[in-house]
Amino acid sequence: MTPTPRPALRVPRRAPGAARRRTVASALALVLPALWVLSACVAMPTSGPVEVGDGEVSDAGPAVVPLADRPALDADPQGIVVGFLKASQAGFSRDPRRGGDFRAAREYLAGDARAAWKPRESVVVYPTTSSPTFTVVNESQVQVTLTVAARIDADGRYAEAATDAEESLTFDLVQDSSDQWRIAGLEDGVVLDESNFENLFSSASLYFLTPDDTDLVPETRWFPVRNIATSIVRELLEGPSPWLRDSVRSAIPEGVELKPETVPVDESDSTASVGLTEAAALTDAAERARMLAQIEASLAIPGVRAVEVTAGGVPLTASATDLRHGVDTDAVLEVVSGDTVVQLTNGELVPLLEPPDLGGRAVHDLARNERGNVRVARSDAGDLVRVGVGDAPTETILSGPGLLAPSVDRLSWTWTAYPGPAGLLVAVRADGQRADISAPWLAGRSVTAIRVSRDGARVAVLSTGSDGLALDVAGVVRDASGSPLQLGEPLGAGATLVDATELVWVDDATLGVLGRSGVATSAAYHLVPLSGQTRALPALEDAVAIAGGKGQRSLYVATSDGRLFWLPGVNASWSEVATGVRDPYFPG
Known part of the structure; x- marks a missing residue:
């Protein structure tokens, strides 16, 4: 129920200390979760008429769906609103007998509202642990206030909400010719609790x-x-x-x-x-x-x-085409051990066939492309250096001071940024060719981390400003030769994050962030889908660096005392795999 469009689904910045509105909750709010009963086991429909715009799909198993009831006789306005909210959830069911197609929900509406209401225009998702509250404004108006976890627009675009986000919905009611209350005024869209959303959407x-x-x-x-x-x-x-x-x-x-x-x-x-x-x-x-x-x-x-x-x-038929997508399953984690670079193979630290020559220079935040022929790092002075391999020398390719940790794309451009509120992003090639990247939406913000996706089409940016931390992903606009020119308008992600220091791509649709969020009070590795809810993984004391790039079964964290931990899956525990190392990184 989001009548105001959100350009490019940019997640609004959080207002520090924003207080939640309070309403007087009715007794029904306490029992609302009990009213929205879920059926434990239902049969999938296997036949029936095909309607315009619908096409049946089989999936992994039967979904648990809400039940929908028709309006109760002589129900008061608040009872009508409660029943409508329940029936509108059931509208996404596969089975019309359970309220699918929103037929049951429309019975709660009056006159023009019955035909005009657009349930698929938006979905507001609220936490299962939070119940909506009801306020009877007057005899013919009911207000519903709920905590918001996410909003989904008519085209399926998902925007995670900040931890303290709320929304109020107003329902205007009238009595029909039989003196039955019906809803005459409401916003388009449906509200769903998280458990029903997970059952009804994918x-x-x-x-x-x-x-x-x-x-x-x-x-x-x-x-x-x-x-x-x-x-x-x-x-x-x-x-x-x-x-x-x-x-x-x-x-x-x-x-x-x-x-x-x-x-x-x-x-x-x-x-x-x-x-x-x-x-x-x-x-x-x-x-x-x-x-x-x-x-x-x-x-x-x-x-x-x-x-x-x-x-x-x-x-239509065609020969197979070789297009990459997903993670690089052959990617190898590299770390710095002592004064050299080694790789982690089968849980063991193994020397590289051609180890990069650090040239006796104190460097950190190493990065490389997938082929390994472009290797860069940041010096203690904040310069960007190309790390020599074989006969190639280690030399400065971009002077600081204070350049951010670099990221190398598949076209051999190294991305970094200068500190400060100018929002200046820079890409440079190993031969010194430089491109200043235009991103007007970063004006007045300080970039703290930047990472390019494996496909080179997107860049993730952490920045801070007067309105706090922001994690954004933007498309990369390049010229015909592949040189980056500018970033498109951003897509906001990780709305529950409150601070962050490290940023990686875990896979082609998920970011990894080291920081704190509303669900993790200490620094932790967070999984941040570009379209989904941020998830905090178990925290590790003294975590200073993270690595990712092979999916959610290959996550690594380095601590300040030189230990390296591996997480083999999001529901597993961290396991120590190496000591005396620093700066873990995958290609990218």
Whole structure:
């Protein structure tokens, strides 16, 4: 229920010390969770009419869904609002008998509101541990106040809310010709508690192409589980969000539509059938292969094992195309041990075949590209140095003072930033070629960390300003040669973070941050999805550096006394794997 658009889904900055509004909670608020009963085991529908805009999808198992009741006879205004909120949650159910399609919810609405209400316009998610409070403003108006965990817009874009975020919803009621109260005035959208949201919605990655057609770049969206394959393809055809639009492209020709307007999934063999209009066939073989790769990667969801695509009813086929996406499973963690660089292999520190020559210089915050032929570090003076390998010398390529820890992209550009409120980002190549990166939204902010994604299409930036800490991700706009020019408008992430010092990419849609949040009072490794809830991992005393890049089963933390810890999974415990080391890093 977010009537005011949020450009590029930028998460609002937190106001320090913002106080929560207080309302008088009615007795019903205490029992609201009990009213929203969940069915323990329900059968998946296997037949029924196909409606416009819907296409059934099988998934890993039956979802637990809320139950919806019709309005109780002679219910008072508050009872009508409570019943409506419950029934509107059930509207995302697969089963119309349980309130799917919002039929039951609309029975609580009066006159024009019944037809005008747009439930899919937005979703406000509130914590399961927090109950909404109700205030009876007057005989015909009820106000509902709830803590907000996240907001999802009509296109599935997810924005995590700050720890202290709240929202108030006002419902205006009238009595009908039978003296029954009904809701005549309300905002579009639905409210869901986190447990129901997790049961009724699922995340999916829409994949687009880097401009040089080497990588698939994901944009995570959240869709109702019901008809999720249809939602995915519809949004893929619409293209990327504004924050990413100038940094990627799509091989799907503009104007291509779904025909028919559904993506059914055959229950016998889990094949998703994507029908596109004739324009999809008007591409050459290479572009057709990239288009099919986008569609197939985007439909890699539970319940779909194969994808068939037609254009104007004619099957589309193409030779396989070599597009990268996901993590680099062959990436090796490197650390500094003494005065040399070593790698961690099978839990052992192993010398590199060609160890970088640190040249007797005191360097830290090492970084490298995936091939290992570009290696950089930061000197104690704050200069950026190229670390020599073999006969190449170690030399300064960008003078400080105080340059930030570097990050190397796949096109061999090293990214860093100067300290201070100017928000000046710089990229430099090993030969000294320099590019000053335009990012007007960083004006007046001090950048504290920067990290480029593996695909080179996105940059994550930590910054501080008068309104506190911000973690943003922006698309990289490059020229035809691949030189970075500017950053697009940012996507806010990690809204619950309150301070942070280290930043890495854990995978292609998740950041790792060393810092504190509303759920972790001491410094901890946080997993921050670009579209999802921040999660604090178990804290480690004296943690000073983190590493990530191979997914959530390869997370590392270094402590100030030279110990290296590994976390083999988000539900595991930290395990010490090495001592006498510092500066752990993966490529990037």
